[in-house]
Each structure stands twice: as structure tokens, then as C-alpha cells.
Amino acid sequence: MDLGRWTALLRADAANLTSRETQIRDAAWIARCVGRGAAAPLGPQDVAGLAERITPAEFRKDELLFGAGAGDRPGVWIVRSGHVELGVATSRGRVVVGVLRPGDVEGDLPLLLGIPVPYSARAMDDVVCLYLSPTDFESLLARHPAVARRWLSSVAQRLATSHGRLISLLGRPLVAQVAGLLLDESDQGTVRLPQRTLAAMLGVARPSLNKVLKDLERRSLVALGYGSIQLLDDDGLRRVRNA
Amino acid sequence: MDLGRWTALLRADAANLTSRETQIRDAAWIARCVGRGAAAPLGPQDVAGLAERITPAEFRKDELLFGAGAGDRPGVWIVRSGHVELGVATSRGRVVVGVLRPGDVEGDLPLLLGIPVPYSARAMDDVVCLYLSPTDFESLLARHPAVARRWLSSVAQRLATSHGRLISLLGRPLVAQVAGLLLDESDQGTVRLPQRTLAAMLGVARPSLNKVLKDLERRSLVALGYGSIQLLDDDGLRRVRNA
DNA sequence: CCCGGATGGTCAGCTCGGCGACAGTGCCGT
DNA sequence: ACGGCACTGTCGCCGAGCTGACCATCCGGG
Numbered sequence: 001m002d003l004g005r006w007t008a009l010l011r012a013d014a015a016n017l018t019s020r021e022t023q024i025r026d027a028a029w030i031a032r033c034v035g036r037g038a039a040a041p042l043g044p045q046d047v048a049g050l051a052e053r054i055t056p057a058e059f060r061k062d063e064l065l066f067g068a069g070a071g072d073r074p075g076v077w078i079v080r081s082g083h084v085e086l087g088v089a090t091s092r093g094r095v096v097v098g099v100l101r102p103g104d105v106e107g108d109l110p111l112l113l114g115i116p117v118p119y120s121a122r123a124m125d126d127v128v129c130l131y132l133s134p135t136d137f138e139s140l141l142a143r144h145p146a147v148a149r150r151w152l153s154s155v156a157q158r159l160a161t162s163h164g165r166l167i168s169l170l171g172r173p174l175v176a177q178v179a180g181l182l183l184d185e186s187d188q189g190t191v192r193l194p195q196r197t198l199a200a201m202l203g204v205a206r207p208s209l210n211k212v213l214k215d216l217e218r219r220s221l222v223a224l225g226y227g228s229i230q231l232l233d234d235d236g237l238r239r240v241r242n243a
Numbered sequence: 244m245d246l247g248r249w250t251a252l253l254r255a256d257a258a259n260l261t262s263r264e265t266q267i268r269d270a271a272w273i274a275r276c277v278g279r280g281a282a283a284p285l286g287p288q289d290v291a292g293l294a295e296r297i298t299p300a301e302f303r304k305d306e307l308l309f310g311a312g313a314g315d316r317p318g319v320w321i322v323r324s325g326h327v328e329l330g331v332a333t334s335r336g337r338v339v340v341g342v343l344r345p346g347d348v349e350g351d352l353p354l355l356l357g358i359p360v361p362y363s364a365r366a367m368d369d370v371v372c373l374y375l376s377p378t379d380f381e382s383l384l385a386r387h388p389a390v391a392r393r394w395l396s397s398v399a400q401r402l403a404t405s406h407g408r409l410i411s412l413l414g415r416p417l418v419a420q421v422a423g424l425l426l427d428e429s430d431q432g433t434v435r436l437p438q439r440t441l442a443a444m445l446g447v448a449r450p451s452l453n454k455v456l457k458d459l460e461r462r463s464l465v466a467l468g469y470g471s472i473q474l475l476d477d478d479g480l481r482r483v484r485n486a
Numbered sequence: 487c488c489c490g491g492a493t494g495g496t497c498a499g500c501t502c503g504g505c506g507a508c509a510g511t512g513c514c515g516t
Numbered sequence: 517a518c519g520g521c522a523c524t525g526t527c528g529c530c531g532a533g534c535t536g537a538c539c540a541t542c543c544g545g546g
Contacts, residue, residue, distance in 0.1 A: 088410055095413045112399040145388035152395045156355040159398055162405040167331055170338045171446025203414025208533050226542055448504050469512055
């Protein structure tokens with residue numbers, strides 16, 4: 001998906017389309033992203049229910065979306081364009097829990113469970129989000145069973161990913177962890193994150209990560225660039241991950 | 244909750260109660276456990292919907308419930324009594340992903356996502372489960388929105404736990420990881436797992452874990468027993484976890 | 487065009503934890 | 517009572533990865 005074009009469209013919409021039309025298009029987009037591949041399809045009335053509740057929100061690079069320092073604004077955020085970093089400040093420096101890409105959802109768990117988010121979200125570039133207030137989210141789930149069903153798939157998907165991440169971290173050599181992370185975070189064969197961030201995602205020191213990456217480059221599995229990594233041999237990386 | 248008494252009751256029920264009465268009692272129990280504390284209450288018809296779908300299943304110690312070696316039986320399992328170990332065999336020996344206690348649910352994710360479970364489940368002692376077949380689970384969610392809503396909370400709860408686990412593992416010293424694990428797995432101030440298993444849950448070697456545990460014991464934070472650990476100072480352990 | 491900040495690459499020293507082995511000890515069935 | 521088994525406690529060696537430092541390179545803005 002061409003993110004630049006999406007963003008441009010969003011900007012144009014603000015001027016050329018009615019607010020209602022924009023909302024419906026955004027709602028349909030959410031319907032495609034949340035609970036992808038779930039059995040239950042959403043009806044037109046479900047999409048309409050979504051549309052009348054979402055409001056767009058823009059953030060500039062390095063702005064905080066929620067969490068410590070941003071007033072802990074409750075509600076559901078769906079990333080429309082851009083990237084968002086979920087991080088925790090620990091005694092041993094910053095740890096990155098995850099990176100949100102367009103289509104990813106955050107903020108629903110705290111609402112569902114009534115607990116605060118343990119991390120804070122920072123815009124890694126200019127970001128456009130769609131926002132659902134806590135009450136809107138609650139009524140959406142209550143009145144639209146199909147949406148609740150899809151949301152269930154979405155959360156289940158994230159849980160499966162988290163489990164996979166746990167397995168790939170538990171006592172495995174760093175090369176295997178790195179190979180797994182690159183495969184998970186790649187977008188069209190490229191990972192557009194600085195090594196500093198990747199290291200924080202694995203909770204390791206940057207020099208250690210760099211050593212491993214150079215090793216993978218020597219084995220022609222990846223190509224290192226400035227702020228980006230190209231995956232050259234996915235199957236080879238998978239072998240390293242499972243070794 | 245006194246697990247011994249529950250098990251005894253279950254045995255007695257098989258003889259003294261009709262199958263239907265047992266099912267309704269089990270269903271009510273599931274209703275209490277799944278999505279604990281969720282906003283949406285279940286109506287009597289929801290509990291009835293659960294009751295007519297569940298079937299009990301017993302497993303002896305060391306028996307495999309599902310996963311590699313047990314035919315990968317699809318369906319949802321709810322632990323009624325006993326403990327179940329979720330483990331993965333890796334190149335570097337066994338890794339324990341988690342331990343299921345009474346009230347815990349497993350097997351729903353593969354159904355929701357259409358993917359196989361990446362781990363296998365082994366009964367750590369004699370275990371009684373309640374079973375939902377894939378088709379029954381699907382129809383339950385489709386026809387009982389309140390159950391789907393509760394199930395959403397249940398999955399969200401597990402996702403939050405998994406996130407917490409990730410944060411507590413990422414590049415933290417072993418003492419902090421151990422303190423966190425003990426706090427998570429304790430039941431009434433006691434962890435009834437052999438050190439071998441605890442080590443597998445953190446993906447570390449047993450001698451390393453033992454060294455840390457003895458250290459915690461010297462600091463009067465825990466008391467080590469045979470196959471069990473008593474937590475003496477929860478606040479102290481929390482301090483160690485966050486250090 | 488140049489400069490400052492961010493990112494990538496590398497090194498030496500050191501600590502933590504893995505690995506394997508072995509002894510002591512509680513638990514349980516015979 | 518006894519013996520086997522599983523669990524705990526401990527040691528020594530060694531390699532993986534952390535610490536902190538330093539310089540090269542890339543990029544965007546003035």
C-alpha cells in the first residue's frame with residue numbers, strides 16, 4: 001500500500017468530501033483491517049455504526065499519542081498512516097514493546113479490562129489516526145455483534161503474535177531472535193527502522209545487534225542501509241530463526 | 244478455591260446428577276471464569292447455550308491434551324481442575340510457554356485464526372477439562388453476542404498478560420525476571436512448580452535459576468521447599484522486579 | 487555549501503549466565 | 517525398611533553479550 005498517496009487523499013478529502021463521506025470510507029477501511037480474514041462479514045449497518053463514531057486525529061513526528069506524558073487519553077486508536085512506537089522507560093533505558101503500522105489498533109485493551117496502558121505511544125513520523133471514544137467503543141460492541149466478533153479475531157491475532165514473540169525470545173541465541181524480528185517487521189522485504197530501535201525491541205545493546213547484522217550481511221541474507229534493512233533471503237532467515 | 248473438593252464433587256456428580264444438571268453447573272462456572280469482571284453480564288439463555296455444548300474430558304498425569312503427539316485435536320479446552328503445561332520443544336531443549344490453572348482457556352485462538360497451535364499441552368497432574376468442539380464454539384459466538392463479548396475480554400486479558408511478560412523479559416537481569424515470574428504464578432502466596440519448570444518458563448538454565456532463588460531466600464523474600472516456593476515478601480519482590 | 491545531530495561500525499575489558507557434571511535429599515512405591 | 521527417582525544445591529569452565537568509548541558516515545536545515 002502506498003502510504004504517501006493515502007495521506008494525500010486524506011488531506012484532499014478534508015476539503016473536497018463531506019465529513020460523512022470521509023467517515024464512511026475510513027470505516028470501510030477499518031472493516032478491512034480489523035480482524036482480517038475473520039469468518040463473520042460486516043454488514044452495511046455495521047460499517048455505518050463505525051462511521052458515525054470515528055473521528056480523525058493527526059500527530060506530528062515525535063508527538064505523544066497517549067500514555068505517560070500525554071494525559072493518558074483513553075479511547076481506541078487505529079493507525080491510518082504513519083508509524084507509532086510503543087515504548088516503556090525502564091531502569092535500563094528505553095524498551096520498545098512494538099511498532100504500530102497502518103491498520104494496527106491500540107487502546108482497546110485498557111478499555112476492555114479497565115487497566116491503564118503500561119507503555120506510551122510516540123509518532124515515529126507524521127501520523128494520522130482514527131479515534132473512538134470509550135463510550136462509543138462500548139456502544140459499538142454492544143449494538144453491533146458482528147463488529148464485536150471481528151474485534152475478537154483482531155485481539156486473538158495480536159495474542160498469537162505476542163505468543164510467537166515470547167517463544168522466539170525465550171533463551172534463543174541472538175541471531176535467531178534478530179532473524180525472527182526482521183521477518184516479523186519487514187514490509188515488502190524491507191525493515192525501515194534504525195538499528196537503535198531494533199535493539200530496543202529485543203532488549204539488547206546496539207553493538208551486539210550490529211555485530212549480528214553484519215554477520216547476516218556477510219552471509220548475504222540481508223543488505224544494510226542507512227535506517228533500513230533489506231531482506232535478501234527470507235528462507236535463509238527462517239532457517240536461522242529456527243536453528 | 245479448594246480444588247480437591249471440586250474434583251470430588253465432579254466425580255460424585257457423574258453418578259448422582261443428571262448429565263444436564265452437571266452441564267449447567269459447569270456452564271455457570273465457565274461464565275464466572277471467562278472474561279472475569281467484564282461489563283456485559285450473561286443471561287440465563289447464554290449459560291444454557293454454553294451448557295448444551297460442553298462435554299467433560301479427563302486426563303491422567305503426563306497425558307497430552309492436544310498439539311504435536313496428540314493428533315492436534317481442534318476445539319476449545321477449559322481447565323476445570325488440575326494444571327496443564329504448555330510447552331515447545333526447541334533445538335535448545337524444552338521451553339514452557341505457560342501453565343494453565345483452573346478457569347484458564349486454551350484452543351480458541353487456533354479456531355479464531357485458522358492456524359495450528361505452536362505448542363503442545365501436557366497434564367501436570369490429573370486434569371478435568373470441559374471441551375467445546377469447533378462447530379459448537381463457532382455457533383456459540385454467533386448466536387450469543389454476550390458470550391462473544393465476554394470471550395473478547397478473556398482474550399484481551401491474556402494479551403495484556405502476555406505483553407507484561409514480554410516487558411519483564413526484555414533485557415532485564417535474571418533476578419528481576421524471576422521475581423516477576425514468581426509474582427505472576429503464585430497462588431495464595433505459593434508457587435507449586437519445580438525449579439526445572441520455572442527455569443524452562445524463563446528459558447534459562449536450572450543452575451542459574453537456583454542461584455538466584457537461593458539469593459532471594461537469603462534476603463528473606465522467599466522460602467524454598469521441595470517442588471514449591473513460598474513468597475514471604477510480595478512488596479520486596481515487586482521492588483526487585485522493577486529494579 | 488557546510489555544519490550539527492543522528493546513525494552505523496568497531497574495539498577492549500568484564501560480567502553474567504550457559505553447560506555439564508556430581509553430590510545431597512525428600513518422596514514414594516515395593 | 518529399602519531402593520529408585522526426581523528434585524535441589526553447587527562447582528568450574530567458557531562463551532555470549534553488556535559497557536562505554538571512539539570515529540566514520542549519512543542526512544537535513546540554515
